[in-house]
Amino acid sequence: MVKTDFEALHAAASDPLIWEQHPESTRWQRDVFRRFFISGLESRGALVILDAKTHAVIGTSRYTAHDPGKRSVEIGYTFLTRAYWGGPHNAELKALMLGYAFGQVDTVFFVVGDHNFRSQKAVLKLGAREDRRDGDKIIFRLEKAWREVPAPKSTPPARVQT
Numbered sequence: 001m002v003k004t005d006f007e008a009l010h011a012a013a014s015d016p017l018i019w020e021q022h023p024e025s026t027r028w029q030r031d032v033f034r035r036f037f038i039s040g041l042e043s044r045g046a047l048v049i050l051d052a053k054t055h056a057v058i059g060t061s062r063y064t065a066h067d068p069g070k071r072s073v074e075i076g077y078t079f080l081t082r083a084y085w086g087g088p089h090n091a092e093l094k095a096l097m098l099g100y101a102f103g104q105v106d107t108v109f110f111v112v113g114d115h116n117f118r119s120q121k122a123v124l125k126l127g128a129r130e131d132r133r134d135g136d137k138i139i140f141r142l143e144k145a146w147r148e149v150p151a152p153k154s155t156p157p158a159r160v161q162t
Helices: 003-013 030-043 089-101 116-123
Strands: 046-048 057-067 072-079 107-113 127-135 137-143 157-161
Touching: 003 030, 003 046, 003 057, 030 046, 030 057, 030 072, 046 089, 057 089, 072 089, 089 116, 107 116, 116 137
Parallel strands: 046 157, 072 107
Antiparallel strands: 046 057, 057 072, 107 137, 127 137
16 A cells, blocks of 8 residues: 555545444545555555456555564455455455465454454454454454465565455
8 A cells, every 4th residue: 555545545435334334434534534544554564455357446454463473463454345245355355365474474363343243254254263352342363274375475465456
């Protein structure tokens, strides 16, 4: 993710229904989204997701909370436009991200709002299991043995195409 991605990502995020189950349900609003976008830039682990055929921006995800001592990382802050819900897109994105992550760490965490049932279902479909609860968040855990995915040989692209 780079600064010039703001307009296209905000356009993708501007549908209020994307955020209706999210703890920050007003993220579709420009000023709220700007804070989300800046935190993505600052994380240095945020990716822009593109449709492979049209090259349209359809969402974002990021790596965060990397802990080299515990050999763990969090994957999160993911959203896709509604046109990409219910198909293979999120699973393909997460498979790419997990393949890379497990080349570096042994454990991946996903932090999901306790009322974000869509995201909880998606994380469970990946094979993650609930690890613990922290206030209004559920922390899911996935171990390296996940599908025995071989890690990519290089760093992930700044943009992920699905």
